[in-house]
Amino acid sequence: MLSIGTLFAVAVVVTVALAALIALRPELTRGRAGRVLAFVALFLLPALLTAGGLKAHMEQAKSTEFCLSCHVMEPYGESLWTEDPAYLAASHFQNRRVPRDAACYSCHTDYTMFGDVHAKVRGMRHVWVEFVTGPPPPEEIELYSPYKNRECLHCHAGARAFLENELHAEILAELRSEEMSCLDCHGDVHDVATVAERERWTAPAEVEE
């Protein structure tokens, strides 16, 4: 059975071959069949392939590897391996509370109707900053807006450990209305300024992916 990737590659090769044929012999387009060929090779297939390729790239952009491919993000990636369980990002990553291959995206997307779109627009902006305007130093990077409890509660609300915590039960209304921030108590998240000085957790080889 052919995979989507293989079909995509075959479609690209066929389209390039057809477009190259028109580039080499444009006189073919004088006939009806040639005009249909030009429509398929110069409009239909390139448009479909580019749209499909963009979708595939957008999906790949959710991966932790993609986020950490920018040099400025390396300390943030390193902070996921901090030994101290008080660090929120590290404890989520190491205990698989978020999928390791989509760790950044799991916490930094908006869990709303168009959250994926907003996250991807922000990602496009990050790519622009990385390659065109230049990023700030890692310790000066800030969120565009205060982190919303909604992103935490997307997973934690309804979870047994969360519900059975009496303090959480007492302040749940404030958390839902964003009057209180989860980060008021759980404020150590990445702290990239000191990450190099902290001890690093090394996963046993048999469980590391």
Place this chain on the structure above:
Amino acid sequence: MTGPRARSETVEPARLERRLRLAAVLVVLGLAVEAVSFAALHAAAFFAFLAPGALLVGVGIVLYLWSIASDRG
């Protein structure tokens, strides 16, 4: 037939074919860049896919559409 109309009929196909050839070259180059961009999972690969990859394909498509829309044959 002689005169401006005859000249138009002989010149226009050549101009159309030149534009189609250019559009095809742009599409081929753009698709090649797009294909190569999948070789790496990196922000630079994504950037390469968009510009120049998708940009070349987009310009090629627009040139193709403009060519057939402005063709009087």
